[in-house]
Amino acid sequence: xxxxxxxxxxIRGAERPLLEAGVDLMARASRALAQFSTDxxxxxxxxxxxxxxxxxxxxxxxxxxxLFAAAALARRGAHVTVxxxxxxxHDEGLAAARRAGASVIGFPSPQGTADSSAExxxxxPPDEAGACLRTDILRELSRSDxxxxxxxxxxxxxxxxEHIASLIRDWRHSTSTSSETSRTTRTTSTxxxxxxxxxxxxxxxxxxxxxxxxxxxxVTFGGLKTELIDPRVTAFTGTVHLVDIGLELDENQxxxxxxxxxxLNADFPRxxxxxxxxxxGVVGVLAGSEEYPGAGVLTTTSAVNCGVGMVRxxxxxMVAEYVIGLHAEVVTASGRMNAVVMGPxxxxxxxxxxxxxxxxxxxxxxxxxxxxxxxVGRAESVKGTWLAERPVVLTPHAGELARLLSRLLxxxxxxxxxxxxxxxxxxxxxxxxxxxxxxxxxxxxxAAPDGFCVLPEAGPASxxxxxxxxxLAGIIGALVATVxxxxxxxxxxxxxxxxHTVGLGVLVHNAAGRRAVNAxxxxxxxxxxxxxxxxxxxxxE
Numbered sequence: 001x002x003x004x005x006x007x008x009x010x011i012r013g014a015e016r017p018l019l020e021a022g023v024d025l026m027a028r029a030s031r032a033l034a035q036f037s038t039d040x041x042x043x044x045x046x047x048x049x050x051x052x053x054x055x056x057x058x059x060x061x062x063x064x065x066x067l068f069a070a071a072a073l074a075r076r077g078a079h080v081t082v083x084x085x086x087x088x089x090h091d092e093g094l095a096a097a098r099r100a101g102a103s104v105i106g107f108p109s110p111q112g113t114a115d116s117s118a119e120x121x122x123x124x125p126p127d128e129a130g131a132c133l134r135t136d137i138l139r140e141l142s143r144s145d146x147x148x149x150x151x152x153x154x155x156x157x158x159x160x161x162e163h164i165a166s167l168i169r170d171w172r173h174s175t176s177t178s179s180e181t182s183r184t185t186r187t188t189s190t191x192x193x194x195x196x197x198x199x200x201x202x203x204x205x206x207x208x209x210x211x212x213x214x215x216x217x218x219v220t221f222g223g224l225k226t227e228l229i230d231p232r233v234t235a236f237t238g239t240v241h242l243v244d245i246g247l248e249l250d251e252n253q254x255x256x257x258x259x260x261x262x263x264l265n266a267d268f269p270r271x272x273x274x275x276x277x278x279x280x281g282v283v284g285v286l287a288g289s290e291e292y293p294g295a296g297v298l299t300t301t302s303a304v305n306c307g308v309g310m311v312r313x314x315x316x317x318m319v320a321e322y323v324i325g326l327h328a329e330v331v332t333a334s335g336r337m338n339a340v341v342m343g344p345x346x347x348x349x350x351x352x353x354x355x356x357x358x359x360x361x362x363x364x365x366x367x368x369x370x371x372x373x374x375x376v377g378r379a380e381s382v383k384g385t386w387l388a389e390r391p392v393v394l395t396p397h398a399g400e401l402a403r404l405l406s407r408l409l410x411x412x413x414x415x416x417x418x419x420x421x422x423x424x425x426x427x428x429x430x431x432x433x434x435x436x437x438x439x440x441x442x443x444x445x446x447a448a449p450d451g452f453c454v455l456p457e458a459g460p461a462s463x464x465x466x467x468x469x470x471x472l473a474g475i476i477g478a479l480v481a482t483v484x485x486x487x488x489x490x491x492x493x494x495x496x497x498x499x500h501t502v503g504l505g506v507l508v509h510n511a512a513g514r515r516a517v518n519a520x521x522x523x524x525x526x527x528x529x530x531x532x533x534x535x536x537x538x539x540x541e
Contacts, residue, residue, distance in 0.1 A: 004254035030068035049077030066150030067093030074100035151200035204232035280309030281481035295345025302474030305527035341477035343372025459510035467519025
């Protein structure tokens with residue numbers, strides 16, 4: 001089900017009343033971390049007894065979580081080594097680890113600071129003893145089954161002290177070497193790395209990546225942190241696991257929503273017992289042209305197959321004939337509509353102008369794709385202000401968004417810049433245009449004008465095929481029409497709810513993509529997915 005992401009300040013604010021009431025949140029977090037670590041070790045080696053665990057401990061509470069969890073593992077027979085990387089750490093956690101039998105290696109910077117010139121020159125404590133400590137730590141890391149990253153939490157300043165950064169760099173180099181050896185010898189020699197709450201020095205910046213922890217798993221507590229959902233940090237977080245420790249979080253303070261198949265099963269708009277074709281929604285599709293008739297067929301077919309009450313073909317007669325040859329239920333006459341899809345296959349201007357005139361005095365939502373994106377931000381283009389009267393969903397890929405933003409912002413924006421920060425640019429486009437922006441890509445991002453994002457789980461690689469975007473546009477149009485028909489007597493659908501509905505469309509597209517390898521098969525798979533959701537009650541994955 002939906003998982004909401006929050007700024008770390010919101011999560012800390014939710015922790016405060018519980019801590020003031022005496023609730024031991026660290027005990028809850030460390031127990032969950034110990035259990036997760038136990039599961040990892042059992043999967044890795046079959047048992048806990050005899051496992052080697054190394055804790056990289058910093059000065060804060062995430063070190064306390066790691067140390068208390070390590071103490072629990074030590075009591076179950078694991079060999080635990082704690083490496084303290086600053087001149088102090090979480091005292092109670094360290095004491096608990098010692099009582100459980102953990103050994104401790106201290107490796108602080110020479111003066112207990114992050115900017116020692118001697119340290120910067122030598123990459124660690126500048127004496128022979130420091131070099132020996134470094135060797136001992138690297139050996140301990142290399143032979144560990146599990147490493148817990150408890151160096152810095154979300155409140156840490158960007159950048160690690162040089163003695164820590166250089167240690168991680170050397171460890172990563174030795175790990176990559178041992179990984180190559182293990183592939184040759186078919187043995188497992190690299191440890192599983194778990195980041196506690198967040199990976200230390202988490203940043204989407206690729207610079208200095210070798211100096212930072214690359215976790216296999218991140219176990220985060222209380223609420224999903226906004227920093228963890230950025231697609232650019234996946235290499236550092238690994239798989240993110242959320243642990244509930246009893247915080248009361250207000251979803252209105254969330255910055256994003258992560259949706260998956262469970263949300264699709266719960267929220268897909270299904271027909272009601274007393275419903276009829278109009279109550280199920282009517283979507284108009286203006287797609288395809290004499291040059292690209294197939295886009296009209298794909299977009300219209302996907303809308304038909306998604307379970308909407310009626311589909312109107314609004315484009316050229318030629319495209320309509322192709323469509324009706326496949327779907328006799330499609331209507332070509334004008335009439336009431338609850339949403340309109342425009343743009344796939346670059347329909348001719350005459351049809352675009354006619355549809356804009358038809359929609360001018362309505363609040364019917366529109367989904368703009370491909371060529372129709374050029375209407376955004378052009379006041380001189382076919383009554384450019386008409387878009388301000390209704391909910392609008394834009395569905396660009398990176399290249400299309402780059403062109404749109406270049407026009408809106410008056411500067412050159414490239415697709416490579418878009419791909420380097422998909423969330424940030426989707427948010428900027430939504431804010432600048434006042435529209436819901438669906439940025440297509442490996443990780444689809446849906447941004448609302450207020451900055452809120454919906455992040456559907458990633459789809460399969462099979463969706464990277466010609467016509468896939470046309471299918472997606474039809475799905476989204478159908479779902480928006482269905483939801484708008486249900487709510488048309490209510491106030492306009494809130495932007496966040498509309499973004500959620502668009503996210504459901506992406507999930508339908510993803511599910512169909514797992515059953516097809518080309519767009520022609522994809523539209524048939526949409527019917528399968530919608531049929532399972534409507535008739536069977538849930539999606540069979």
